Amino acid sequence: MQQRAINVVLTGVTGTALAGMLVAGVAAASDDSAPEKQFLSQQAVASQEHKTSPHGTLKNGESAAKAGSKAGEKSEKAGKSDVKRAKKDPKVLxxxxxxxxxxxxxxxxxxxxxxxxxxxxxxxxxxxxxxxxxxxxxxxxxxxxxxxxxxxxxxxxxxxxxxxxxxxxxxxxxxxxxxxxxxxxxxxxxxxxxxxxxxxxxxxxxxxxxxxxxxxxxxxx
The missing domain is CATH 2.40.40.10 (RlpA-like domain)
Known part of the structure; x- marks a missing residue:
């Protein structure tokens, strides 16, 4: 009778220890996978941003390509204006x-x-x-x-x-x-x-x- 009681106690202690080890293992496994999940999440965000703005964006939301096109148009207009002024200026004989x-x-x-x-x-x-x-x-x-x-x-x-x-x-x-x-x-x-x-x-x-x-x-x- 006494021997059986000791066996029961030992069995309970062992079970508790095993359960604790299993919980710790699960927690450790959960912690180890966290950085990987975070990295994958950052990759997804970067990929989404790349798809949304393939040419890059300026502060006011205007695409860099569009801004470059406008700058080129202004430069072209300025050049034409200079040509007109040169034509209007009379030549000194x-x-x-x-x-x-x-x-x-x-x-x-x-x-x-x-x-x-x-x-x-x-x-x-x-x-x-x-x-x-x-x-x-x-x-x-x-x-x-x-x-x-x-x-x-x-x-x-x-x-x-x-x-x-x-x-x-x-x-x-x-x-x-x-x-x-x-x-x-x-x-x-x-x-x-x-x-x-x-x-x-x-x-x-x-x-x-x-x-x-x-x-x-x-x-x-």
């Missing part, structure tokens, strides 16, 4: 510097007015006089950062051209180049300055009227 005076000849005889402009067009802003250039030659004049484009519509100045004054500017152009202001009247620039030295001139196109192309020459030469 001849340039130099001279001393310029001012005049306003409208045929009224006021303040030494010698009559209507010789070029056949009425006196106006942007009408200049040259001692030698062909009538209707297109000219751009610049002085201290200010620029005006006009045309040759009259002859002059006369005697001063033999002293290096090779352009006669209308009163409005003269005053604007001087200080950006407006003249006191058509016949008076409203300033003590009667000449502007080192005025830059650029011939943009030669006129078909009477006169000589090339560097300006003194009146009558």
């Amino acid at each position: 001849l340039s130099g510097k001279t001393t310029a005076s001012y005049f306003w000849d409208d045929g009224s005889g006021v303040n030494g007015d010698t009559g209507a402009p010789a070029g056949g067009k009425p006196m106006q802003k942007g009408l200049f006089a040259s001692p030698s250039w062909p009538m209707h030659t297109k000219v751009k004049v610049s002085y201290h950062g200010r620029t005006v484009t006009g045309f040759i519509g009259d002859r002059g100045p006369g005697e001063p051209s033999h002293r290096g004054v090779m352009l006669d500017l209308d009163t409005y152009t003269f005053r604007y180049l001087l200080d950006g202001g407006k003249p006191k009247s058509k016949y008076n620039a409203g300033t003590g300055e009667g000449h502007l030295k080192n005025v830059k001139w650029e011939v943009l196109s030669w006129g078909h009227g009477a006169g000589k192309k090339g560097k300006p020459r003194p009146f009558g030469s």
